[in-house]
Amino acid sequence: MRSVFYMLDVAPYGSEKAYGLLNAAAVSIKMDVIVGLYADGVYLALAGQDSRALGVPNLSDTIYAYPEMRVIAHEPSLAKRGLFSQSLIERVELVDDERFIEEAVASDSVIVL
Amino acid sequence: MATLTIILTDGPYISECAEMAVKIAKAALVHHKVNIFLYLDAVHIPKGSQNPVHFVNIGRLFEELASNGATIRACPRCAAARGYQAADGVCQEYLPGIEITSLYDLAEMLKESDKVIALSK
Numbered sequence: 001m002r003s004v005f006y007m008l009d010v011a012p013y014g015s016e017k018a019y020g021l022l023n024a025a026a027v028s029i030k031m032d033v034i035v036g037l038y039a040d041g042v043y044l045a046l047a048g049q050d051s052r053a054l055g056v057p058n059l060s061d062t063i064y065a066y067p068e069m070r071v072i073a074h075e076p077s078l079a080k081r082g083l084f085s086q087s088l089i090e091r092v093e094l095v096d097d098e099r100f101i102e103e104a105v106a107s108d109s110v111i112v113l
Numbered sequence: 114m115a116t117l118t119i120i121l122t123d124g125p126y127i128s129e130c131a132e133m134a135v136k137i138a139k140a141a142l143v144h145h146k147v148n149i150f151l152y153l154d155a156v157h158i159p160k161g162s163q164n165p166v167h168f169v170n171i172g173r174l175f176e177e178l179a180s181n182g183a184t185i186r187a188c189p190r191c192a193a194a195r196g197y198q199a200a201d202g203v204c205q206e207y208l209p210g211i212e213i214t215s216l217y218d219l220a221e222m223l224k225e226s227d228k229v230i231a232l233s234k
Contacts, residue, residue: 001225001227004223023216027216027217027220111229111231113122
């Protein structure tokens with residue numbers, strides 16, 4: 001297996017899922033890794049996250065720390081949540097339905113935690 | 114021989130994921146190599162002192178899988194967060210054959226796999 005698509009479809013804070021997914025993606029960077037943000041997962045694309053009051057790591061730091069990971073966000077999910085005009089992490093790529101599916105299908109495996 | 118890796122994130126009884134993984138792994142082991150990586154709450158699955166009254170003991174089923182050749186590893190960060198400590202991979206509270214190793218083992222399992230199944234509710 002040479003490529004992995006990790007899909008996050010839940011909000012980044014409030015459960016361990018996003019943290020676990022990003023850690024798994026980070027250790028997989030010897031392969032081609034894409035983190036796909038879908039549904040509530042797109043909240044991870046927002047710039048200026050500050051999780052100090054929650055007492056958990058700032059997950060956007062992981063995105064900045066691993067440029068080897070491609071991060072794509074499903075644009076319709078952002079639009080449906082009224083986030084389209086918000087500032088996003090610079091290196092998150094916005095993709096439409098078709099492109100999101102294409103990226104997932106092109107990967108050797110799709111992992112949803 | 115093809116390799117299948119199964120990733121689990123749920124605890125043993127909160128969903129049917131662990132039981133499904135056992136059935137898939139059992140069938141796959143006949144002709145294939147099987148890896149199972151226990152992540153997040155799934156690190157509870159191999160706990161030795163489980164005593165479910167109304168359910169099958171999932172831990173014992175995983176012990177059986179390991180004795181039949183499945184490689185079963187658990188994430189150390191997730192395990193430590195839930196009170197499981199290991200020395201050289203061996204955790205006294207775990208059933209035999211299942212080790213707490215490294216998250217990098219997940220990446221290695223994925224690399225060597227032909228198919229990956231992630232089960233999560």
